[in-house]
Amino acid sequence: MKKGLISVILITIMVLSLLVGCSSQQTNAKKDENNEKEVKKDSIVMAIGSEPDGGFDPVIGWGRYGSPLIQSTLVETNADMKIVGDLAKDYTVSEDGLTLTFNLRDDAYFTDGEQVTANDVVFTYESSKTSNSIVDFTVLDKISAKDDFTVEMKLKKPESTFIYSIAKTGIVPEHAYSKTYGDNPIGSGPFKFVQWDKGQQLVLEANEDYYGTVPEMKKVTVLFMTEDTALVAAKAGQLDVAMTVPSLATDEIKGMTIYKAATIDNRGLTLPVVPAEGKKTEGGYPIGNNVTSDIAIRKALSYGINREKLVDEVLNGYGTPAYTESDGMPWFNEESKIKYDVEKAKKILEEAGWVDKDNDGIREKGDQKAEFNLIYSSGDSVRQGLALAATAQAKELGISIIVEGMSWDEIDKRMYEDAVLMGWGDQNPMETYLLYHSSNKGQPNYYNPENFDNPIVDKYLEEALKTSDQEKANELWKKVQWDGKTGTSALGEAPWVWLVNVDHLYYIREGLDVGEQKIHPHGHAWPLVANLRDWKWTE
Amino acid sequence: MNITHYIIKNFMKMILLIVLVSVVTFTLAVNSPIDPIRQYIGTGTVTDEQRDSIEEYWGVNDTKVERFVKWSTNLLHGDFGDSIIFRKGVLSVIWEKAGSSLFLMLSTFTLTGILGYVIGLFMGRFRDSIGDRILKSICITFSATPTFWVGMLMLIIFSVKLGIFPIGFSMPVGVSADEVRIFDKIYHTILPALTLTLVFIPNIALHTRSKVIEVLESDYVLFARARGESQKSIMKNHVIKNTVLPAITIQFGSFSEIFGGSVLAENVFSYPGLGTTIVAAGLGGDIPLLLGITIIISIFVFVGNFIADLLHIFINPMIREEEI
Numbered sequence: 001m002k003k004g005l006i007s008v009i010l011i012t013i014m015v016l017s018l019l020v021g022c023s024s025q026q027t028n029a030k031k032d033e034n035n036e037k038e039v040k041k042d043s044i045v046m047a048i049g050s051e052p053d054g055g056f057d058p059v060i061g062w063g064r065y066g067s068p069l070i071q072s073t074l075v076e077t078n079a080d081m082k083i084v085g086d087l088a089k090d091y092t093v094s095e096d097g098l099t100l101t102f103n104l105r106d107d108a109y110f111t112d113g114e115q116v117t118a119n120d121v122v123f124t125y126e127s128s129k130t131s132n133s134i135v136d137f138t139v140l141d142k143i144s145a146k147d148d149f150t151v152e153m154k155l156k157k158p159e160s161t162f163i164y165s166i167a168k169t170g171i172v173p174e175h176a177y178s179k180t181y182g183d184n185p186i187g188s189g190p191f192k193f194v195q196w197d198k199g200q201q202l203v204l205e206a207n208e209d210y211y212g213t214v215p216e217m218k219k220v221t222v223l224f225m226t227e228d229t230a231l232v233a234a235k236a237g238q239l240d241v242a243m244t245v246p247s248l249a250t251d252e253i254k255g256m257t258i259y260k261a262a263t264i265d266n267r268g269l270t271l272p273v274v275p276a277e278g279k280k281t282e283g284g285y286p287i288g289n290n291v292t293s294d295i296a297i298r299k300a301l302s303y304g305i306n307r308e309k310l311v312d313e314v315l316n317g318y319g320t321p322a323y324t325e326s327d328g329m330p331w332f333n334e335e336s337k338i339k340y341d342v343e344k345a346k347k348i349l350e351e352a353g354w355v356d357k358d359n360d361g362i363r364e365k366g367d368q369k370a371e372f373n374l375i376y377s378s379g380d381s382v383r384q385g386l387a388l389a390a391t392a393q394a395k396e397l398g399i400s401i402i403v404e405g406m407s408w409d410e411i412d413k414r415m416y417e418d419a420v421l422m423g424w425g426d427q428n429p430m431e432t433y434l435l436y437h438s439s440n441k442g443q444p445n446y447y448n449p450e451n452f453d454n455p456i457v458d459k460y461l462e463e464a465l466k467t468s469d470q471e472k473a474n475e476l477w478k479k480v481q482w483d484g485k486t487g488t489s490a491l492g493e494a495p496w497v498w499l500v501n502v503d504h505l506y507y508i509r510e511g512l513d514v515g516e517q518k519i520h521p522h523g524h525a526w527p528l529v530a531n532l533r534d535w536k537w538t539e
Numbered sequence: 540m541n542i543t544h545y546i547i548k549n550f551m552k553m554i555l556l557i558v559l560v561s562v563v564t565f566t567l568a569v570n571s572p573i574d575p576i577r578q579y580i581g582t583g584t585v586t587d588e589q590r591d592s593i594e595e596y597w598g599v600n601d602t603k604v605e606r607f608v609k610w611s612t613n614l615l616h617g618d619f620g621d622s623i624i625f626r627k628g629v630l631s632v633i634w635e636k637a638g639s640s641l642f643l644m645l646s647t648f649t650l651t652g653i654l655g656y657v658i659g660l661f662m663g664r665f666r667d668s669i670g671d672r673i674l675k676s677i678c679i680t681f682s683a684t685p686t687f688w689v690g691m692l693m694l695i696i697f698s699v700k701l702g703i704f705p706i707g708f709s710m711p712v713g714v715s716a717d718e719v720r721i722f723d724k725i726y727h728t729i730l731p732a733l734t735l736t737l738v739f740i741p742n743i744a745l746h747t748r749s750k751v752i753e754v755l756e757s758d759y760v761l762f763a764r765a766r767g768e769s770q771k772s773i774m775k776n777h778v779i780k781n782t783v784l785p786a787i788t789i790q791f792g793s794f795s796e797i798f799g800g801s802v803l804a805e806n807v808f809s810y811p812g813l814g815t816t817i818v819a820a821g822l823g824g825d826i827p828l829l830l831g832i833t834i835i836i837s838i839f840v841f842v843g844n845f846i847a848d849l850l851h852i853f854i855n856p857m858i859r860e861e862e863i
Binding site: 055136138179182203221233407431 | 572586588597636695698699708810811
């Protein structure tokens, strides 16, 4: 027993001495930090959201929501979302759209000194194709190196959108690739990987041997913490950039300002376009809605919902009205931007025979009441707010919407017969194809639960994919939205009522210039740093 | 029965426990509404063809029984499978995360044990004094307070207002791995460990308090007093002797609660351990990882209880004679 007591006392002393040791330690650490803050103006500490769990390996998806930073890509998108060269000086697409040829630059080196050659590109694409990850290269048939600096890709079928996937795919070195590459990546991009402490931080350094302009930020530290903790850290003065959300962005933080990034991170309502006739999907779920299948209802909602008001009320002003899935992209048709017009909405309803006969404030057409269900994923406060606000506005038009929150699991079963509050926003027009092509109608993949099927739209979508010319493709994507007679926007068949694009918000330290930002996609984290190499401190 | 028998018997118990735990966890996980493939794809856009190939790769289209059989056969060969979200071996993920967690849990365990016992001893000895009453209310308050809330309070007081502790993580920000000293690690562990300690101290302190009171009121202490033994000697010879053992048993028995608490604390303090990982695995429908962590934790908790039993046997000769 005596021995026991002695050891207990010893442990106590040990723990106490450690505690004392640290408290002197911490004051020193604090001092160091303050000194550093004053001198260094070429480094940055940020908390911008989630950690890529799979590591920094482009083969399994790293870099697809922003830029791979550590690796370079064959081509990239500029601030206007136009395709420009990166590792490839230029590229050509064959007449039939099936062959893409890339001419690589000969002055690109991986940070271990090895030159980037066509073989590395071939290796990257072949590995990605078989990785069974979110990197979707199913359309790629064959890729080969014609010589050290020429790469040729053969596609299974023409797909003009494939170039956007290419723009997101970082090139990995064949000689230094293994299963664990994502933990310790080597690339030829503007930044050099220094260290990754899992669950905590990523440290990058400017790549001094980069073939492009060497970034001004010599050291970049990205912290992985929750939004709440990031806010606390920002308040404690430990961050230069902190991602936040509209509900938290009301706090003032000394020395920091709110930065709003425009997005196509959109929200809208899917409205079933076919009536309920007892049909079921392959999975056995009922299809169709007798109210939303009337184009007058869909159009009236499109015109009669005040999107600006939704932005102000639900998003605290941090957002923009949405008219399509791709507002502001090069393939966005400006004509789709309709004006908010309640009178027009009411007129559309009346002309279609929707009138309020029993004076209960809700219109009827024959026996059919203008009433339908709107479902959203519960737990998402933005979606809930939008659903309720849109419902209130619809009521003024004489349309009754019954709002219900549920899990995606339940939404899966009901999305073919009820309206759903959904959101998309990829920087790739492939999304337009997936959303409106008739091959996706009634499929369990969320793209087209409205059962939208328009042969003319299908034709434009298919042609846009097939063409070898990006400009021509963009013209065709625009026609998908509105060609003067039909389309997917409110002017046409309006299978969706698009509501808002949700701004991405960040607290940013005064004096930090984050350059010209691309319109951010759905997914609020890494898009901000896509142009990290252009960032600078202005004072 | 000798000691080898005892250990073998307990080892068999542990195997049985693991089998049961994995069957239950697996059943719960496959029946949860979370679709791991959808979670994995997230907000990305993939064609149906690619989705099919991902499903094929992870075998989520096999029947539940098939999946369980496949998983458990692999497990018998020591293969825990691959984590979906981390895309690498479950064991290597656990290995990466376990270090920090263990450090946090062991610090908490030691602190709670020692401080809790000492406080309990004090409260029992000076029963109904002002000190006892204050400590008792504090204990009762903290035993009813959620861990994450205590954590948030600690962050606000010590990190934001006073600025003496870091906001989170297990090491300083922006410092390269080889420059991190053991002091940094300890410094970053203090706040989460303190949080957990505050939450778990009441358990052992209140228990010790009532044991101490029980002993002080016993006949043999009365007899000792009558014999003229001093208070100091009574504390030493009777009270401590008779209360240390129950305290140790309780402490080892609380392994599972300390783990549960550390899951919450790790999330509040962005502390990179098994706690944050098990949350990610659950939300992502990452069944191999979830099962892997659950099994490791079951073993951990089992070993904790087993150690408590062994200590009992070795410290208390009476039990040793009876039970073995």
